[in-house]
Amino acid sequence: MSMKFQTRQVDGVTILDLSGRITLGEGSVTLRDAVRDVLTKGSNKILLNLGDVNYIDSSGIGELVSAYTSVKGAGGEMKLLNLTKKVHDLLQITKLYTVFDVKDDEAAAIAAF
């Protein structure tokens, strides 16, 4: 299953609820376009809800990093919410867990922006 997403606005934060796979050819471009679209519309507080992302490869990890640097470059902030064990483990292995601001509670994540 390729990646799908829905967008919500809560207290000035744009939440992208992602589901499926973020991999080369199956979601990494979708994620890139989604984040770019949010930035283009003038929002730079982005919360990526990865609770339904069941698979991510190195391309997907790279896309998360690129999204993070794009948002930072736009003067904004991007946080990650609800990591699955698989994604959590991959971010630990690649030492990115401490780069990203990772939350497991949506309200707390929004309050932290």
Added chain:
Amino acid sequence: MADSTTSRVSFTLSSSLDTVRTLEQTAESWARQAGFDDDTVGNIAMSVREATVNAVMHGNRYEAGLSVTASFELTPQALIVKLADQGPGLDVDSVPDPLAPENILRGSGRGIFLIRAFMDEVNFRQLHPGTEVTLVKHRNPA
């Protein structure tokens, strides 16, 4: 009863994303057949996926005239996967360390690192032209 048989299958496939998915699924099937636990099955499948992406994208650069060959071999001791492309060759030593502070925010370059993290043995061989990578996962780690 100990399994003393060896199974082997090989493929020659196009340089496409379909090949990536096909070999990922084949790896998952063979890893399950080998009796690995769910996490290890997922890690083996991801390793084969990453190695195939390297072959298709970085090795053969999606060129239609170049193919990817793959073999899966299950012995009593290990699952052995070999993948080869027909590209200009990969200098593995030149791949930057993705954990180095100056590379941590790069948008690419983590595939080989993940393969090494998940497999027991990873060996690269230059074929002139092309690169062959051999991935080994032991069935009964010492």
